[in-house]
Amino acid sequence: MADLTRAPERAARTRDLDSLATLISSCHACPRLVAWREKVAHEKRAAFRDQEYWGRPVPGFGPEDASILIVGLAPAAHGANRTGRMFTGDRSGDVLFAAMHAVGLANQAHAESIDDGLRLIDARVTSPVHCAPPDNKPTPAERRTCAPFLTRELELMSSTLEVAVVLGGFGWQALFGVLGQAGWNVPRPRPRFTHGAIVDLAHPDGRTLTILGCFHVSQQNTFTGRLTPAMLEEVLALARRLAGSTGEP
Numbered sequence: 232m233a234d235l236t237r238a239p240e241r242a243a244r245t246r247d248l249d250s251l252a253t254l255i256s257s258c259h260a261c262p263r264l265v266a267w268r269e270k271v272a273h274e275k276r277a278a279f280r281d282q283e284y285w286g287r288p289v290p291g292f293g294p295e296d297a298s299i300l301i302v303g304l305a306p307a308a309h310g311a312n313r314t315g316r317m318f319t320g321d322r323s324g325d326v327l328f329a330a331m332h333a334v335g336l337a338n339q340a341h342a343e344s345i346d347d348g349l350r351l352i353d354a355r356v357t358s359p360v361h362c363a364p365p366d367n368k369p370t371p372a373e374r375r376t377c378a379p380f381l382t383r384e385l386e387l388m389s390s391t392l393e394v395a396v397v398l399g400g401f402g403w404q405a406l407f408g409v410l411g412q413a414g415w416n417v418p419r420p421r422p423r424f425t426h427g428a429i430v431d432l433a434h435p436d437g438r439t440l441t442i443l444g445c446f447h448v449s450q451q452n453t454f455t456g457r458l459t460p461a462m463l464e465e466v467l468a469l470a471r472r473l474a475g476s477t478g479e480p
């Protein structure tokens with residue numbers, strides 16, 4: 232049986248996003264995060280005590296040939312770590328998927344469970360860390376350990392990917408680290424994260440990629456009005472225009 236603590240080392244050999252998702256879901260590379268995700272899944276929040284938590288790493292989802300990639304932070308303890316799908320089952324996801332639906336990047340505005348019928352249109356949603364971390368804070372070492380999965384996801388999308396929307400400064404840092412390792416010409420000093428930031432990157436092989444910055448859809452940001460639905464929709468609509476997306480309006 233394969234050593235599940237070494238799953239990230241095998242990411243580069245996966246042939247498609249489905250096999251990458253299977254590999255991610257089995258990963259046990261970060262002892263602190265494995266212990267935390269399983270503890271949360273065992274203890275549960277009272278409101279979900281009748282549900283079986285996923286309690287494992289959460290892979291990205293969306294069509295393999297998407298031109299837009301939305302990059303978050305990490306699964307939420309009682310959201311994606313419960314439902315098994317990114318941003319599904321918590322307030323952050325309510326805000327994100329409502330906005331994606333409003334601009335034609337999702338077929339419906341709500342996301343409660345992995346079988347709720349949600350379908351993303353020309354967009355995938357992923358994160359640089361695939362396990363729920365305590366206090367929503369993965370360590371730099373955990374971020375580095377998980378990076379091969381995002382690297383491979385970018386590679387497998389390379390023939391269609393045009394735009395990456397990064398939700399928050401953590402995802403911004405993580406994505407630029409991966410892009411630099413993947414050979415993209417990343418400016419130095421590295422571009423700073425701001426809401427509304429636009430960075431165009433070129434790859435020596437001729438590909439181009441536009442990175443858009445957006446405040447994270449955390450409750451801290453959405454409850455305080457730092458990020459409003461209109462602000463999020465504006466960034467997502469721009470991503471769609473830049474990608475020449477033919478998603479359903």
Ligand code: SF4
Nearest residue numbers: 258260261288362377
């Ligand atoms: S955070 Fe990433 S590398 Fe670490 S255990 Fe989870 S899936 Fe594996």
